[in-house]
Amino acid sequence: MNEDYLRKRTVGISIEDDSSDSSVDLSDATILDRGKKQSRLSRILTSLRWIVVSGVIYWFFEVSSNVQQVLSLKGNTSKPNYKVWNQDETLKKFIPIATLTGVIGVSGFTISCWFIWGVFSPLVVLNLIIPEKISANNYCHYFSYPSYPSGHKNITKVKCDPLDRLDSFDSSVSLESYNVFTVDFHCGINNTNLCQKAHDVFKSAGNRIASIIKFNTPLKVNATFTNFCKEFGQCSYDDQILIGEASAAQFIPIKDSDGVIRHYSQALVKQLGNPDNAQYNDYDILASFNSQANLYFKGDSSIGDEQYDFEYVVTHEYIHGLGFYPYWNDYANLLTPYPEFLAEVNNTEQEITFTGFVETAFDRHMVLTEPGEASQRMTKLVDKFNSIVPIGTTLKVNDFFIKYENSEVYGLSKQLLKDAVTPKTMSFITSDNTSVLLETRINPYAVGSSICHVDRSYQNGSDFLMAFSAIPGKTLDELIAQNHGTSALGPNLIKVLGTLGYTQCYDYPNPIDRTYKVPVQCPITKQSSIDHLTSNSNSTNMFVVTFTCDAKNKTLCSKVKNAFDIAGKIITSILSLNAPINVNASYLDFCAVLGQCEGNPGLITLGGAAPTRTIPLQDDDGLVRLYPQSLVKQFQFKQHPQFGTFDITALFNSAGTDFWFQGDPKIKPEQQDFLYVVLHEMMHGLGLASNWDDYINDTPESLTPEISLSMSDGLIKFNGFFEAAFDKYLIQIPTGKRTSLITDQLNSFANGKGSTFSNSNDFITQFKSSSQYSLAVDMMKNAVNSNSLGFLPRGGTNFSDLIILETSLNPYQPGSSVSHLDHKTYNSTSDFLMIYIADRGIDVDTLLSDNKAQSPIGPKLKILLETMGYASPDNPNPYRPTVTITQNKFNPKDFNGIGPFTPDNTSTSQNTSINQNSAAIRSSSELRNLLFISAFVIYFLII
Known part of the structure; x- marks a missing residue:
């Protein structure tokens, strides 16, 4: 041997x-093309020829007990492997041994029968090495x-x-x-x-x-x-x-x-x-x-x-x-x-x-x-x-x-x-x-x-x-x-x-249930580059809404659909969108359809919207961040991960609060303008939301970017902390320190990405006992002290450039804190849309008139969207990350020298009207509950 x-x-x-099929075996090794079919006579002659050949071959193989033993290593020790005849190189090496022994034996019967059997059916005979x-x-x-x-x-x-x-x-x-x-x-x-x-x-x-x-x-x-x-x-x-x-x-x-x-x-x-x-x-x-x-x-x-x-x-x-x-x-x-x-x-x-x-x-x-x-x-x-x-x-x-x-x-x-x-x-x-x-x-x-x-x-x-x-x-x-x-x-x-061990992608089709995910294909596809549009007509609506309504009142369904259409036109009039944004919008009874019924008295989930898919892109500071698909489409990459059918998923509760629609009689004090709600949520769907949150404690006490964990061989694998595109521009006030520096430090936990844990509790226990956890606790302090966090637009250098984020809520409110504009600063301004609360009994037109605004999308909000990468007539060539990912390590050298910032005042606001966030709007002033029924949890939908 x-x-x-x-x-x-x-x-x-x-x-x-x-006989009509000539399929070919696709083995791991060798494939044979059958070519033309043999005639039956040809197959018979071939079989007879091989019978003779096999007999001669086995005459040599059976002559030596040594050969018999060697063959047994690959077969039964009591009989030879009758498939060995086809190994020409091995055969040549054994012929001298067989000849010297002088012992004659013939055992070609089995292989002969095998070939004869092949004569009587139109089979494809393949040779696999x-x-x-x-x-x-x-x-x-x-x-x-x-x-x-x-x-x-x-x-x-x-x-x-x-x-x-x-x-x-x-x-x-x-x-x-x-x-x-x-x-x-x-x-x-x-x-x-x-x-x-x-x-x-x-x-x-x-x-x-x-x-x-x-x-x-x-x-x-x-x-x-x-x-x-x-x-x-x-x-x-x-x-x-x-x-x-x-x-x-x-x-x-x-x-x-x-x-x-x-x-x-x-x-x-x-x-x-x-x-x-x-x-x-x-x-x-x-x-x-x-x-x-x-x-x-x-x-x-x-x-x-x-x-x-x-x-x-x-x-x-x-x-x-x-x-x-x-x-x-x-x-x-x-x-x-x-x-x-x-x-x-x-x-x-x-x-x-x-x-x-x-x-x-x-x-x-x-x-x-x-x-x-x-x-x-x-x-x-x-x-x-x-x-x-x-x-x-x-x-x-x-x-x-x-x-x-x-x-x-x-x-x-x-x-x-x-x-x-x-x-x-x-x-x-x-x-x-x-x-x-x-x-x-x-x-x-x-x-x-x-x-x-x-x-x-x-x-x-x-x-x-x-x-x-x-x-x-x-x-x-x-x-x-x-x-x-x-x-x-x-x-x-x-x-x-x-x-x-190869990486897959997932979609998260339900913004209310963050745990539900579906494996999807996410191939890199080619796309011809299209220049950013310099303007859009106000009559153009780049939002394509697929609408589902289970309300029995068809007139009500029509009003809901109309609100989505109006919201799409308003956003399109401000941004230069060069690719349509597909929205999967549903207006349904959460209790009957989703099994999500009223929990605490007066606490009803009104709905929410979020990106259906986020895509990792390489930013110019070295970090990989998760970008909403709606924004990635605007970048017009020649090659990009294949997009999902929908960019934004929006769900609203038909059994929720008393909504007011355009065309209705004058809004009542207890009513909420549905257009306002849709516009607000569409902003979250476009990417205005932070991934900084408390993902491990029932009562929030620490903040981290989203924790990426996956199952690997029965263990929990830590893939790192991932910021959203929005988080690239977060800074601490007054130091001007970028929060991405903290993300980079957090990613060193447990020897970095790829570390495994026996279960999720093991991960939480080890993280809470690590030195990195103190950084997360310090971030929570920023999130509950007013004027502590801001969004610094690209090119901004002083306090007046900052967009102050909502950090006045104490205790911390998931989905409301950080992911909205500061209530006290922007409540009575043209940037009213993205504060975390909204008063009842007032419609969008009245808000525009009272705040002397031209559009629900105010100047600060417009700059924020432009900074993230959306083009506008005023900023036709915004920042664009790259789709080719080469690293995931923060490099702050090009972002030093910002700040310190000195705010004009640091007073807080404790107004508790209607709370709004990126995933759900509720008709209650209560600000903290369990995840499934809590006020407005942010759901960032991650591949």
């Missing part, structure tokens, strides 16, 4: 299909990739001690899709046009993936497109031709949070928190494809019935290279994890040190569900395999197999192989407990197809990409449209990749 034997297994696989990718736990395998096939790869073992998994550097950091996959392309044919087409596919396939999954570190692909027959001697036989392969260039051992060392694809490791001490291969993914295959390229006139879309094939293989790959496999009619301790075995008398069976990151999430039995994580079974002998035991290979055969694990291995060919027995469980069935219908087990693909039932849906067979005669885009998908990566595949 030699290392090549253990590294490479060649298996013939038959894929059942009707599975490269081995790891050795011991403290070694990486580097693959050089000068040629095809995988058995010819030059593998170098390099010492690389296991790393501790820290998860992603920063969930907010991501690259533009065209910057993720860098392709070193090698074309070995004299056809410039075809070479260019192939090169374009390697790039476009990478861009497809990077437009869905966030990458914070670029990946490098070694891609080859050449004539396999001329280059490697891999020519077509029996009208079959190899299409090619792609795989991870290296798997790196990582110590998971449960203490188990698993092997991660290098591409995934690069997205985790181990960039400096990981030993990387030059490439992350290796890809080699055959120029002689029957392939379709984008731009060709039309795809032929027997052609395969090359982009489909490459995209599929890239996913395997990213880590969609289990190490559970059929190792000689026994399903086991990878036996790493046999990696360097040359003979059965050789001594080995039992280092155990190993898994990939993918294996950790595999679940076995046998009929009538409870589901169990397959990672738990690895412990049983690793108990055959104690880890570290030194013994001969023969002795190990004797112990193995006499252990209960041997029977388990056989049963698991049966499970692997029984439908619906194995699945991948995602982090949100979605069960994704794996391919277990192929019988006999097909190495490279079974369990390392999704079940074929997904092939007729949006998750078709990772089924084991490709469909000819359809382009990738046609398949996406046919299956009602939005991308090549379906929702379940996105969840799988997210569970492995």
Whole structure:
């Protein structure tokens, strides 16, 4: 036995299909193009030929007891592995041994029957070469990739001690899709046009993936497109031709949070928190494809019935290279994890040190569900395999197999192989407990197809990409449209990749319930640049409102919709919006529809509005902040994360207070102008709200930006504190110190982002006992002392430039404090709209007249919106952050020298009329309750 034997297994696989379908197996390694169908006579002659050949081959193999023993390492010790005949290189090495022994035996019967069986059904016979990718736990395998096939790869073992998994550097950091996959392309044919087409596919396939999954570190692909027959001697036989392969260039051992060392694809490791001490291969993914295959390229006139879309094939293989790959496999009619301790075995008398069976990151999430039995994580079974002998035991290979055969694990291995060919027995469980069935219908087990693909039932849906067979005669885009998908990566595949460690996006569709989130695709998309408009006609309404009303009174519904339309026109008349803002507005009974009924007497939730999605962007001070989608759309980035359908979500309670609408008789003292409420909330939806709040205490006592926590391997992962776009301009009065300095200090908690905690209570306990917590407590003091925090517009230098924020409320009021303009300063001015309270019995027109204002959007509010990035006729080219994120570290050097500021006075106001905030308006002066029924909690909707 030699290392090549253990590294490479060649298996013939038959894929059942009707004669009208010539789908091709998409394995992790090699794909064959079936080409023309053979005639029945041709298949019979082929089978007879192989019967003779197999008999001759096994004449040699059976002559040596040594050969028998070596074969048993990859098979049952009592019989040879009848699939070995197809390993030409290994065969050559054993022929001299077999000849010298002089013992003759023939055992080609099994393989002969296998070929005869293939004669009588129109099957696609595929040849899959599975490269081995790891050795011991403290070694990486580097693959050089000068040629095809995988058995010819030059593998170098390099010492690389296991790393501790820290998860992603920063969930907010991501690259533009065209910057993720860098392709070193090698074309070995004299056809410039075809070479260019192939090169374009390697790039476009990478861009497809990077437009869905966030990458914070670029990946490098070694891609080859050449004539396999001329280059490697891999020519077509029996009208079959190899299409090619792609795989991870290296798997790196990582110590998971449960203490188990698993092997991660290098591409995934690069997205985790181990960039400096990981030993990387030059490439992350290796890809080699055959120029002689029957392939379709984008731009060709039309795809032929027997052609395969090359982009489909490459995209599929890239996913395997990213880590969609289990190490559970059929190792000689026994399903086991990878036996790493046999990696360097040359003979059965050789001594080995039992280092155990190993898994990939993918294996950790595999679940076995046998009929009538409870589901169990397959990672738990690895412990049983690793108990055959104690880890570290030194013994001969023969002795190990004797112990193995006499252990209960041997029977388990056989049963698991049966499970692997029984439908619906194995699945991948995602982090949100979605069960994704794996391919277990192929019988006999097909190495490279079974369990390392999704079940074929997904092939007729949006998750078709990772089924084991490709469909000819359809382009990738046609398949996406046919299956009602939005991308090549379906929702379940996105969840799988997210569970492995790649970053996902979420929408928060309900501004009242901040805990409800939905995983969504957020690809980077291209967009042509459009110049900012210099003006908008007052009659133009850039707000597109999708309105839902459950009120039985149609006239009332019409009045509500009209208020949204008027509000949109007012805002459009002030700002130069160059992209429409889509609002999902609902007027419904919160108690009947949402189950949110009146809590305390007189306390009713009136409604709220907030961004439906926020997008992380790189600011010029080094920090990544969360920008409302409505604003990001105005920046007109050529490439940007794909936008959600709606920019703002607004919910208002039809069973709430007595609203007054334009056209009604004179407003009554107890009525509230609905237009005022909508305008106020739309400002919050546009981004006027702070992420500074108390996220950990029932009774507020500290302030931090929003805390980003996520689940990772059953632990709570700390991703950092994230400011909103609004928070970039917050300063302390009178020092002029930017609050972002405090954010930067808070992010050093627990050794920074990526730290894990056993649960949320553990996080809270550790944070409250840390030195950083005192900073949060000090920020609370600013939030409850009048004239302590301000918004400094871009270019502002003195106190008169400041926009004073609401910090006079004591105790602190979530959603009212900080996220509104100071009541005392702006109540009786043209900037009345964004104070935290509003009087009843007065309509917008009267407020405009009383305060000598031209628009509900006053001058300070207009400057605030311009500073955040909204264009206006007076400021057509406002500040714009960048979509390409390179860091998340505050750099204050360009923002020093501001202040100190000396306010004219520091008196406070304790007016308690109607309280307003960014997420909910209530008809009560009560200012503090629990989160679900509290006055006006800010909900910033974060990807």
